[in-house]
Amino acid sequence: MSSGDTVVGEIIGAASLILFGTGVRAAVTLLMTGIGRSPDVPTGCAADPVRDLGRRVAHTFLPIPNRGTSDWAYAWVPVAGPPTGGVLAGPATTQPSEPEPKG
Numbered sequence: 001m002s003s004g005d006t007v008v009g010e011i012i013g014a015a016s017l018i019l020f021g022t023g024v025r026a027a028v029t030l031l032m033t034g035i036g037r038s039p040d041v042p043t044g045c046a047a048d049p050v051r052d053l054g055r056r057v058a059h060t061f062l063p064i065p066n067r068g069t070s071d072w073a074y075a076w077v078p079v080a081g082p083p084t085g086g087v088l089a090g091p092a093t094t095q096p097s098e099p100e101p102k103g
Contacts, residue, residue: 003077010081015089052078 020031053075060070 003074006074007077007081007084010078011085011088014082014085016085018086018089019092049079049082 017031056070056072056075059067060072
């Protein structure tokens with residue numbers, strides 16, 4: 001899959017969590033598990049950009065033999081996807097303000 005496909009998956013996953021994850025703790029846990037395990041989210045639902053970025057930074061600097069690449073070309077996907085999904089879903093979850101009473 002391309003980076004574009006995976007960032008769209010991250011955006012959809014984060015937006016789904018915000019739009020549908022406002023219930024009780026068990027419902028949120030099930031929702032996160034479903035989003036993370038769904039085939040449309042090949043990154044495994046980073047949802048927390050620091051989780052991916054922290055591991056990638058550690059992989060880059062720790063002296064691990066035969067470690068392979070840290071794939072920094074892909075690092076923007078889990079960092080940009082969840083916040084973008086949150087920004088897109090946020091307005092749908094806000095309550096309209098009531099007008100000030102006159103008089």
